[in-house]
Amino acid sequence: MTLPPRFQDWFARQGWQPHPHQLALLEAQGDTLLIAPTGGGKTLAGFLPSLVDLAGGAHRGMHTxxxxxxxxxxxxxxRNLARPVADLGLAIRIEDRTGDTRPAQRARQRVDPPDILLTTPESLALMLSYPEAPAIFGGLRRVVLDELHALTENKRGDQLMLGLARLRSLAPGLQVTGLSATVEDPQALAGFMGGARVLEADPGPAPDIAMLPTASPAPWAGGGGHHAIPEVLEQVRQANTTIIFINTRAQAELFFQALWAANDENLPIGLHHGSLAREARQRVEAAMAAGQLRAVVATGSLDLGIDWGAVDLVIQVGAPKNVKRLVQRIGRANHRYNAPSRARIVPANRFEVIECVAALEAVAERDLDGDPRGPGPLDVLCQHILLTACAGPFEADVLYAEVITAGPYRALSRADFDACLDFAATGGYxxxxxxxxxxxxxxxxxxRLRDPRAARDLRMNIGTIVEAEMLKVRFRGRGGAPLGEVEEAFAASLEPGDTFLIGGQTVRYEGLREMVVEVTKQPTRKPKIAVFSGVKLATSTQLSHRVQxxxxxxxxxxxxPGNTRDWLALQAEVSALPRPGVLQSESFRHDGMWHFALYGFAGRNALQTLGLLMTRMMEEAGLGPLGFLSTDYALLIWSLDPVTDPAPLLDRAGLRAGLGDWLGSNAVMKRTFRTVATIAGLIQRNLPGLRKTGRQATFSSDILYDTLRKYDPDHLMLRITTDEARRGLVDFDRIEEMLDRSPRLDHRMLDRVSPLAAPLLLEVGRVPIAGQGRERLAEAEAAALMAEAGLA
Structure with missing residues (x-):
């Protein structure tokens, strides 16, 4: 296939030349993964073969x-496709099919599909579950998978690849094109597609990216980035349109408020994140597309390739946590192939200064991060089997042969497939x-379905995204005063007697009753577990290694920067600098207690788990642990007696045994089980006429979990749950990786707080204080601690 004259003329009228990768994709045979920088015309490249083919007018039904x-x-x-289609006078019908599509249009698409259908993984799974699927997709010629790297990061990608395997069966000769801008391992991504040729475009000019200088240095602790408000506002004034990326929704709200408070010129600035109503998001998107906003404060909701050509600056507030995510966000600025993207980074605290420098070095070296994917999850396969039955009867051998053509399931054993089929059929033993x-x-x-009426319920529960529930926290007793909410993930990690911070108060966890976290006042005790609404994104393994x-x-x-160099120089003098191959730790007295700091660089989840396991072992050793704190880089434990030799507390066999005991008795496993069981179809979130609440789903899953543990401990759902908890929620694999890459222990007994540990102590003491004196008190506390550490 070559570019016809009418298409060449269209490019010329736009003042464009087709990029080499666009022409190469037009001529490509078989499946292709195109890797091209943001603004490189990836989407047009993906659709160009379809538009050229459809211009011939011979195809009927869904083409792409x-x-x-x-x-x-x-x-x-x-919107972007409408322009070339109209300019070229092509009689092509383009429609979308998402959760926002009107029911009447969805019904019509099942009998009269458009030439080009734009959809999401969940909507595709739904369409494939209908008996009409062979008629809808039988004539399909091409599939375009956009932003493919983003789909590999979670189970939505596995669901999509199973759907793609089904499409290949329904439409032999189907040609698949994957599009991505940020890929650390192109061959692995091509394998995820089920095997494809990799086509890499010219990466374009290097980005213009640097840290944003600020008059006020980053604070020693915290994650808001508010110290940089004046400089961020000045950057917004100087640019046409700016996207300000913040890592969490809560921080985005707070930063947006602070920015508006300082916005004396009333520059039009919007807010965009996933928790906003759809109408609010769409208003911001339309205003951005029309050039009516000077800036938008956003989370990951704008990470991907929405084409707003007027955006000429990106500001990342807070450490990016992931080089690939940073590169993706940088690409939102100057969405043109020949113009360098311009971005500035604002570290939120002193430790993030180091992470930002490490991330900038990685961007300059084009060294992207990413962990290897595991095998395709079995709970997603269980859902796929049930949805396949909704479409009509199937033969097990044929379905197994189809499933193993999907990249993530290429190594799926027949025994595991049969276990999933047995679960889908009977629920298990x-x-x-x-x-x-x-x-x-x-x-x-x-x-086949035992009862065809079950298809409706199964279709209502399609998907792999299980939303985290927020649980209310109240003082114990009838009519106990409400204190706020915590994520269920945090509540699941608590045991009776644990103390934590909420609403500026230290409280003691007593139990969970009717999905309410019941607590009692503990004003005289320091919190055992510090809770923050800060960054929840874990720093990637590769970036953590770079920082170390x-x-x-x-x-x-x-x-x-000079003040960071001085900080690290004093650390080397007082204690030692953490370095590759060495697991650095130190013990010192502060505030009448012993503190043990471990610099593990393993991510917050893993170090949170390590804190739980080590404090249990310290309890058994009689060291009197009182509490702990974890960040992405360090673990801090405070106790009555000192840790003089951490080696026994880091014994791998002991940690594994402690993990098994802890998981077996803890609500973490029940939470993971609920997610797995929901995806697999054991628990239904949505029922005809109503949606099951988190409370109802949790009660159901708790009863099921306890029943299976007692009567069928080898049940497939429990096996999946154990694997998921180990890899995801508690991240124990990262603890083992930390021990593998740092075989040597270096422990220092110090006579004072170390410079690196001082910011951690500030995190421990971060109790919200109402009123205008809050920042002054925090600054006074920081100054006193830094003086104790020799940093005054």
Whole structure:
């Protein structure tokens, strides 16, 4: 296929030349993964073969299916495709199919599909579950998978690849194109697609990216970045349009408020994140597209490729946590192939200064991060089997052969497939006596729905995203005063007697009753577990390693600001600098207690788990642990007696045994089980006429979990739950990786607070104080601590 003259003329009328990768993709045979920088015309490249083919006018039915991770992207693509289609006079019908599409249009698409359909993984799974799927997709020629890297980061990607395997069966000869801008391992991503040729475009000019100088230095602790408000506002004044990325929704709200308070000129500035109402998001998107906003404060909701050409600056507030995410966000500025993206980074605290420098070095070296993907999750496969039955009877051998063509499931054993099929059919050994889980039956060699009416319920529960529930915190007793809310993930990690901060008060966890966290006042005790509404994104393993290597090599400290260099120089003098290959720790007295600091660089989840396990071991050793705190880089434990030799507390066998005991008795596993069981179809979130609340779902899952542990401990759902908890929620694999890469322990007994540990102590003491004196008190506390550490 070559570019016809009418298309060449269209490019010329726009003043464009087709990029080499666009022409190469037009001529490509078979499946292709195109990697091109933001603004490089990836989307047009993906659709160009379809437009050229459809211009011939011979095709009937759906020709091209476009799948993206975001509903907002489908709307953006529809707008951008409308222009060349109208200019070229092509009789092509383009429609979207997402959760926002009107029911009447969805129904019509099942009998009269458009030429090009724009959709999401969940909507594709739904369409494939209908008996009309062979008619809808039988004539499909092409599939375009946009922002593919974003879909590999969670189970939505696995769901999509199973759907793609089904499409290949329905439409033999289907040609698939994957599009991505930020890929650390192109061959692995091509393998995820099921095997594809990799086509890499010219990466374009290097980005113009640097830290934003600020009059006030970053604070020693915290994550808001508010010290940089004047400089951020000045950057907004100087640019046409700016996107200000913040890592969490709560921080985005707070930063937006602070920015407006300082916005004396009333510059039009918007807010965009996933918790806002759809109408509010759409208003901001439309205003940005029309050039009516000077800036928008956003979270990951704008990470992906919405094309706003007027954006000429990106500001990242807070450490990016992930080089790939930073590169993706940088690409939102100057969405043009030949113009360098311009971005500035604002570290939120002193430790983030080091992370930002490390991230800038990685961007300059084009060294992206990313962890290898595990095998395709079995709970997603269970859902896929049930949805396949909704579309019609199937033969097990044929479905297994189809599933293993999906990249993530290429190594799936027949035994695991059969276990998933048995679960889908009966619920498994302990549940097969209950009618509600008897969903499939075998007749004449074909598996089919036992009750066709079940298809409606199964379709209502499609998807792999299980929202985190927020639990109310109240003082124990009738009519106890409400204190606020905590994420269920945090509540699940608590045991009776644990103390934590909420609403400026230290409280003691007593138990969970009717999905309410009941607490009692503990005003005289320091919190055992410090709770923050700060950054929840874990720093990638590769970026953590870079930060450790930068800290541990004084010859590279010239890249750091002067006050950071002085901080690290004093740390080397008082104690030691953490460095690769060494697990650095130290003990010192402060505020009448012993403190143990471990610089693990393993991520907050892993170090939170390590804190729970080590404090249990310290309790058994009689050291009197009182509490702990974890950040992405360090663990701080305070106790009555000192840790003089951490080696026994870091014994791998002891940690593994402690993990097993803790998980077995803790609500963490029940929370993970609920997610797994919901995706697999054991628990239904949505029922006809109502949506099951988090409380109802949790009660159901708790009963099921306890039943299976007692009567069927080898049940498939429990096996999946154990694997998920170990890899995800508690991140124990990262603890083992930390021990592997740092085989040597270096422990220092100090006579005072170390410079690196001082900011951690500020985190421990961060109790919200009402009134205008809050910042002054925090500054006074910081000054006193830094003086104690020798940093005054």
């Amino acid at each position: 299916l476009y799948v993206s991770p975001l509903k907002a992207l489908t709307a953006d693509i529809a 302990a549940l097969r006596a209950y009618d509600r889980w008897q969903r499939l039956m075998l007749r004449d060699g074909l598996w 290597a930068l800290i541990g090599d004084p010859s590279r400290h010239h890249a750091l």
